[in-house]
Each structure stands twice: as structure tokens, then as C-alpha cells.
Amino acid sequence: MIIYTHNDCFKKFNGQGHPERKERLESIISSIKSSNLKVDFKDAPLADLETISLVHPKEHIEQIFSNIPKEGIIGVEKEPYADTLLCSNSKNAILRSCGAGISAANDLINKNEIAFCAVRPPGHHAETVRANGFCFINNIAVSARYLQKQFEVNKIAIIDFDVHHGNGTQEIFYKDQSVAYGSSHEFPLFPGTGAENETGVGNIFNATLKAGLTSKDFFKIFDQKVLRPIDKFKPEVILISAGFDAHKKDPLANINLESKDFFKITKNIVDIAKIHSKGRVISFLEGGYDLQALSESIIEHLNGLKSHI
Ligand SMILES: [Zn+2]
Secondary structure (H helix, E strand, C coil), X not given: CEEEECHHHHCCCCCCCCCCCXXXXXXXXXXXXXXXXXXXXXXXXXXXXXXXXXXXXXXXXXXXXXXXXXXXXEECCCCCCCCCEECCCXXXXXXXXXXXXXXXXXXXXXXXXXXXXXXCCCCCCCECCECECCECCCHHHHHHHHHHHHHCCCCEEEEECCCCXXXXXXXXXXXXXXXXXXXXXXXXXXXXXXXXXXXXXXXXXXXXXXXXXXXXXXXXXXXXXXXXXXXXXXXXXXXXXXXXXXXXXXXXXXXXXXXXXXXXXXXHHHHHHHHXXXXXXXXXXXXXXXXXXXXXXXXXXHHHHHCCC
């Protein structure tokens, strides 16, 4: 298994007290290094604008980059969502977070190797022409489009177990039958989308979770409303938006998953990939804001991914 990351991803600074901080990635990487998991670390390359434009218009990305300040931090959205921020080191962090997924797609198809993209900023809130929710480029969406264009993969499923709804991923694929999007998320919660009657062209599967939900109830809902429809869809590749903020310790949400639950979630996804997708999965880091929960959950997740063999 490959872990894509890069030093540039540690350099994006969102200001003191911001939950999306470099310590998240430090905690993940040190936890992987001190585990007995056999992984290869690879540097995430910079994504090229041409590939990004499979999802986002070039002018939109250029506009974001033109707002990058020489010093200090500026927001790209107005109140009350003024927490999607750019600092002077943002450009390469954004491009490498996307580049990780492109490179992982190449490894998956050419070498049958699976990867986890340990990158920041995350991507699932980024819409076609709107950065929000700490996200600028929708890393997983670019990877999906790249797999379709470069390798003629027809049907791709994106499974998103971050506690927040991936409004960006849903918006990008809302009318696209070739991509199924299944998401479990606390509802109501930021970003406010993801109601169960948002079904796209029959390709969107939203599972809403009530605040205070326990593991047992989570798995019932996740199985019925996300895994079963994805299983029926028979994807050729499964991409995972892996957020760990449904953990009971997470400060941004109110779902009560335990660290070990992330093994079971991942294993269940991989089991579907084994049936329909030759075990082909790529996982992308999205949210997760409690460092202890992250360092434990990531090992569970990677052990689950490993079960693809
Ligand atoms: Zn989240």
C-alpha cells in the first residue's frame, strides 16, 4: 500500500485555533510510522491545471490562486463561513492534495496498487466553482474524472463516511449516472445539504445520521442506505472520502463511533470492491479533528484497506 503525502501539505496555515491544522497530518503520519503496517511513502506530485479542469474551470482555480496573500491569511467566503482560508503557502498544498489522487489513480490501474492520500487541504466540500468548508479543489472528483478519461473506467463509486455531507462531490456528479455517490453524515449539520430526497439521477445515496447516534445504529443505516445501493451499482473502482470526524471524540460533530469502527466501515467497503471492482480502491483524507482519535482511527482504516488482497 502507498501513502501519498508531501511536506507542502504541512505548510498550509489556517490561523491559531483553526481545527484544520498541520498537527492532524503529523498525528496520522507518526501513527503510521510507529505501526507495523507495511507501506511505501511517496511524495504527492503537483496536479496540473489541465487535469484539474476535468472538474473545475481553469478561471475558477486561477481566481483562487490570485487571491493568495503574500503574508497573513484571507478568507475565500463571506460570513458565516469565513473559515476557508488561504495563506502564502496554500498553492502547493492545494495542488499536491489533488496530485496525490491523480498519481494514486495511475498506480491503481497500472500497478494494481492501492493508496491512501494523507493530504490537506481536504476536498469533498469543493463545488465546481465554489471553494468552501476548508476545501478548494475536489480531490476525489478530479481523481474520478481522471480515471474515466485516462483509463476508460466507466462506473465509479465514491463512498464518503466523513461526518459532514460532501456537498461538492454531490454537486459535481448530481446528473451523472456514471458516478454513484454514497454518503453518511450527521444531519442537520454543516454544510446543510445531503437530505435523503436528494437523489440526483438515481446515483446519489444520502444516509442522514441523528446527533448522538451510536456505532450499532450507524452500521445498520450505513449498510442499508450506502453499501447496498453501491453494491447494486457494481462500480469498477471505489474511491473513499475518509473523514474521521464521526468519532465520538471529534469536536466538530456529535456521532459516537469508536476508533475500531473505522476498520469495519473500511472492510465493508473493500468487500464490495472485491466483488465488483477487483479490489480497486483509493482513499482520500477528508476531515477528522481530534488528534488522538485520528491517530487510532487511521490505523484501523489502513488495516481495513489492506484486507483488499
Ligand atoms: Zn468533516
